[in-house]
Amino acid sequence: MTDIRSLEQTLLDNPVVSLCARWHKGESLPYSIYVIYNIFLIYTSEIMEGCPMANDSESMDRRSFLKRAATGAAAGAFPTDMHDQDHDHQVVPSDPALRTKALESLLVEKGLVDSAALDAVVDMFENKIGPRNGARVVARAWVDPAYKKRLLADAGPAIAELGYSGAQGEHMVVVENTPKAHNLVVCTLCSCYPWPVLGLPPVWYKSAPYRSRAVIDPRGVLREFGTELADDVEIRVWDSTAEIRYLVLPERPAGTEKMTEEELAALVTRDSMIGAAKVAAPRGGKA
């Protein structure tokens, strides 16, 4: 490990490492740093190729090497700055982070995008649009039979009654789970998902394992989510191949008869509205 340590020491003295860390922290730095960073990557690749540790079991890949190097550099250069937040993500700026930052700067400078508008979009999806919206739709359908009827007949207007509409919710269909039929939603071709009611999809929904298996092995997929269905329950998988977006209306669990609409909404999970899970009975309830 001595070779790695001495390389680290070399990197500690490298101002580019420090600059990368500052950039990642959100400081606005000139484009030239991005260019230098790329040269720096080539430089470190060359070090790794010539490094005697590179091929043995204790060697690190380039990313962990860089991470370690940058962490060390940042700790030396910015002792208070880097440790005052609950940073559990990597300290070294990943390549897409830098490239996104470079792209945003270019687009802003060209007047193609407005940085503050980007902030507003991020804020909207981090704080306003999410599965709580869908949960309110479900809870309303559970307590109001007339609403449920409207929702199942023509979901778009019924969902809009609660104030939810927008991109990727233009053409909504709600499918109802019953003791004899269970619905599961997937997009095998990309990542189609009803944003206005569920927000942006979780990583697993967009990933190859779910997209490949949901249609061929829905029972196996559901089992991985802890949802065991009896053989006599019919599974309907909805592959979102067009602009129709599907929301599952899960079964209302037993023991919730006295709960308010608001309390019911709190029980409804995102996964239950994709159909990957059922809504669990409340604690203390008779499930």
Add this chain to the structure above:
Amino acid sequence: MNGIHDMGGMHGMGPIRHEKSEPVFHETWEGRIYAINRAIGAWRKWNIDAGRHAIEQLPPADYLRMSYYEKWLARNIGLLVKHGLVTQEEIDTGRPAPGSQKAKPPLTVANVASTAAQRPSYARPDADAKARFKVGDRVRARKINPTGHTRLPRYARGREGVIDRHHGIFIFPDTNAHFQGEQPQHLYSVCFRARELWGESASPRDSVYLDLWDSYLEHT
């Protein structure tokens, strides 16, 4: 195109990694590229189908290796250059070309909320399109292998199903993605029995529903 994106029914992709209390964006840049995607889309130089096709055209090895938003980053850079909003040189240098005019962004703080609340429609109810099928008809998904964009997954081609729902008339992605016009067609939800798709190992009770356009289908 018969690309890696057409994953339905594939094996070997590993376990589903469910994350508890997953954040909307895992890293700051993911939120930025998501928002950039919206902001540059507001220039209306391309459409949603062209955007999807751009991701399908990533080299298969890259498609599998890249994270979701890395694909969006690559796609967005490709679309910006292809449609002339920026040049490759500007991407490479990170600077606007000397003497280039500064534009006015269509997506602003003032209109983010109103734009988001709009319900742009992909339906074209008044288009002149004939419905060749009705609910209850037995149909077969055609055996086609277009090299461009299509929303008919391989696993359904040549398989028989039943029209379960008639959604109306919708923009046809196979032409729209290539800027060959919307050419709207009737769209149906087609129910395929799991055994028709996957054989006897599938449950006799289960089905897969796909939303398919008129020209993807034929009478049995």
